[in-house]
Amino acid sequence: MRPDLLSPTLESPTELAALRPNDEGLQRHSARVKRERRLQREHLALSLACLSLLLPLLLLQLDWSWWQVWVLPLISSAAFFRAAWALHQEQLEWELRLVTLAVVLPIALSGLWAWQMKDAVPPSALILPFVLPPVLLLLAGLPTPRYALAALANAAVIAGILTASVWPFLPCAAALLVLALVTVVGINVVQRLQSHQMRLWTMRQRVSENAEKMAERNQKMRKLAFEDPLTGLSNRLDLINKLRQILKNPHEEAINTVVFLIDLDFFKNVNDEYGHAAGDALLIEIARRFRALVRKGDLVCRLGGDEFVIMFRGISSKDEITLVADKILAKLAEPVWYKDQLLPLGGSIGIAPWEPDLRSPASWLQQADGAMYQAKAGGRNRYMMAGVADTPIEPKVAQ
Numbered sequence: 091m092r093p094d095l096l097s098p099t100l101e102s103p104t105e106l107a108a109l110r111p112n113d114e115g116l117q118r119h120s121a122r123v124k125r126e127r128r129l130q131r132e133h134l135a136l137s138l139a140c141l142s143l144l145l146p147l148l149l150l151q152l153d154w155s156w157w158q159v160w161v162l163p164l165i166s167s168a169a170f171f172r173a174a175w176a177l178h179q180e181q182l183e184w185e186l187r188l189v190t191l192a193v194v195l196p197i198a199l200s201g202l203w204a205w206q207m208k209d210a211v212p213p214s215a216l217i218l219p220f221v222l223p224p225v226l227l228l229l230a231g232l233p234t235p236r237y238a239l240a241a242l243a244n245a246a247v248i249a250g251i252l253t254a255s256v257w258p259f260l261p262c263a264a265a266l267l268v269l270a271l272v273t274v275v276g277i278n279v280v281q282r283l284q285s286h287q288m289r290l291w292t293m294r295q296r297v298s299e300n301a302e303k304m305a306e307r308n309q310k311m312r313k314l315a316f317e318d319p320l321t322g323l324s325n326r327l328d329l330i331n332k333l334r335q336i337l338k339n340p341h342e343e344a345i346n347t348v349v350f351l352i353d354l355d356f357f358k359n360v361n362d363e364y365g366h367a368a369g370d371a372l373l374i375e376i377a378r379r380f381r382a383l384v385r386k387g388d389l390v391c392r393l394g395g396d397e398f399v400i401m402f403r404g405i406s407s408k409d410e411i412t413l414v415a416d417k418i419l420a421k422l423a424e425p426v427w428y429k430d431q432l433l434p435l436g437g438s439i440g441i442a443p444w445e446p447d448l449r450s451p452a453s454w455l456q457q458a459d460g461a462m463y464q465a466k467a468g469g470r471n472r473y474m475m476a477g478v479a480d481t482p483i484e485p486k487v488a489q
């Protein structure tokens with residue numbers, strides 16, 4: 091028995107699955123996102139607090155109906171709260187709409203309000219709510235500390251309101267300043283939500299790209315670990331894992347599993363006479379033919395060199411075993427052409443059905459290997475079954 095049949099060189103699939111790129115970078119990203127989200131919420135709370143402080147001022151200062159006094163701050167606050175909630179819940183598809191709403195609402199209502207009051211206010215003052223927001227937006231977009239800018243803007247407008255409130259001749263100016271403040275608060279919050287949103291999306295994009303790359307890498311690792319690069323068949327490691335599973339769990343399907351080990355006859359001559367490329371082409375063709383023989387659940391594997399194993403499931407009688415072995419010999423008997431040359435082909439097959447006293451994949455393959463060597467010794471191009479002395483199966487020679 092060759093030692094390489096007994097000692098697979100790679101780890102088990104579980105060990106391979108553990109070989110993942112480390113996710114330290116992702117953890118750092120996630121910590122940063124959490125920190126930023128906390129800051130966002132703090133700023134939102136601050137802006138809302140400023141807004142609610144202004145309500146009593148409005149009530150004291152202006153002679154408006156209740157809905158005029160309440161509608162703008164209430165709607166704006168509702169929009170901000172909903173945006174904050176969406177941010178908290180990470181409802182991305184909702185958030186963008188709400189963020190837009192939070193920008194549009196204060197500006198639209200400011201405009202409406204200013205238009206209603208156009209007789210009481212000089213036309214130049216109406217420009218204020220429309221000019222101030224874009225200017226502040228521009229300022230807030232600068233790479234200077236944004237929270238400081240926003241706080242400054244809010245403080246300036248509050249100071250304006252307070253000044254106006256102690257000057258009874260300027261109620262309209264106070265109203266305009268309140269409108270501007272609402273707009274500014276809205277824009278500040280929205281600007282932050284949006285920039286946070288952009289970062290979040292970029293990060294998610296990166297995470298999903300990384301996940302795709304990792305999946306691709308895992309796929310490649312699986313291929314390298316479990317696939318024969320020349321034929322694309324399973325390799326020895328994959329076979330050993332499957333056999334191990336069967337031996338661990340010998341249910342009905344498992345006990346009807348039969349291993350056929352096929353070693354090509356005089357394959358070396360093909361390499362020597364027709365070249366290595368011809369040998370490769372022959373191996374690929376054999377792989378194709380064997381693949382065509384099996385059903386779902388069976389496994390075709392190249393052990394290495396010119397050795398193949400086919401693991402058949404659901405074979406319950408010796409008649410079925412000989413039928414399958416005959417089919418394999420028939421596949422080997424079909425001519426193989428390479429660049430107009432007929433390549434010589436034949437193979438010796440060792441057969442090892444599952445047995446209750448099999449302890450390991452290696453001993454199973456050892457049985458098949460021993461039978462295959464008997465087939466070689468018996469004249470090649472035939473099959474032998476392991477433990478043939480105790481069975482009625484006769485050595486079979488291809489026609």
Ligand SMILES: Nc1nc2c(ncn2[C@@H]2O[C@H](COP(=O)(O)OP(=O)(O)OP(=O)(O)O)[C@@H](O)[C@H]2O)c(=O)[nH]1
Nearest residue numbers: 320353354355356357358359361366369370395396
């Ligand atoms: N073309 C090709 N040849 C390979 C590859 N791997 C192994 N071989 C060759 O396959 C041959 C296997 O030879 P053996 O199995 O020892 O000898 P054989 O000629 O088949 O003789 P018997 O098995 O006794 O019938 C060696 O010459 C290896 O160099 C491969 O991937 N491609």
